[in-house]
Amino acid sequence: MDVDIISEQENPMLHRTDVTFELTHDEATPSRLQVRDSLAAKLNKNADEVVVRKLDTKFGMRKTVGYAKVYESSAHATDVEQEHMLERNKITAEDEEVEAEAEAEEA
Numbered sequence: 001m002d003v004d005i006i007s008e009q010e011n012p013m014l015h016r017t018d019v020t021f022e023l024t025h026d027e028a029t030p031s032r033l034q035v036r037d038s039l040a041a042k043l044n045k046n047a048d049e050v051v052v053r054k055l056d057t058k059f060g061m062r063k064t065v066g067y068a069k070v071y072e073s074s075a076h077a078t079d080v081e082q083e084h085m086l087e088r089n090k091i092t093a094e095d096e097e098v099e100a101e102a103e104a105e106e107a
Contacts, residue, residue, distance in 0.1 A: 001025045001034070003042045006065075015076040016069050019043070023064040029057045030064075036089055039068055048074035051081055051089050 002024040009018045021039060023030065030038075032052050040047040054067040071077040077091060086092075 001030055001038055003035075003038050005042070014080050015072040016080070019068045019070055021066050021068065023066065025062055025064065029055065032088060033090060035064075035066060036068070039070075043070055045070055046074065048091050049077060051077055051085055051091065053085065 004022045004024070006020040006022055008020075011018055019039070023035065023038075032055065035055060036050050036052050037047050039052070040050045043050070049071045050068055051071070052066060052068045055064055056066065057064040069077075069081070071080070074091065078086060081091075
């Protein structure tokens with residue numbers, strides 16, 4: 001699977017870069033997690049910092065156009081992204097869980 005970056009747009013207010021990319025694949029459309037890992041490797045980022053929002057493959061084609069958000073850290077991703085997108089991308093909110101447990105113990 002080859003990943004080509006079509007465009008990148010900085011979004012400093014949300015500590016992320018919006019990326020549009022194109023995949024060329026030999027078999028069926030790769031899974032969201034495979035795409036996330038490949039895109040993270042291409043951008044030299046950790047997989048937990050990449051959230052794949054959209055994958056669009058035309059019928060019978062071996063090319064997929066996608067849209068992803070690449071955050072500066074996984075904490076920024078969990079703060080900004082919706083819960084269902086975090087679940088789809090298998091990003092856990094470990095930091096938030098630890099904070100919630102600490103607050104519960106204090107109370």
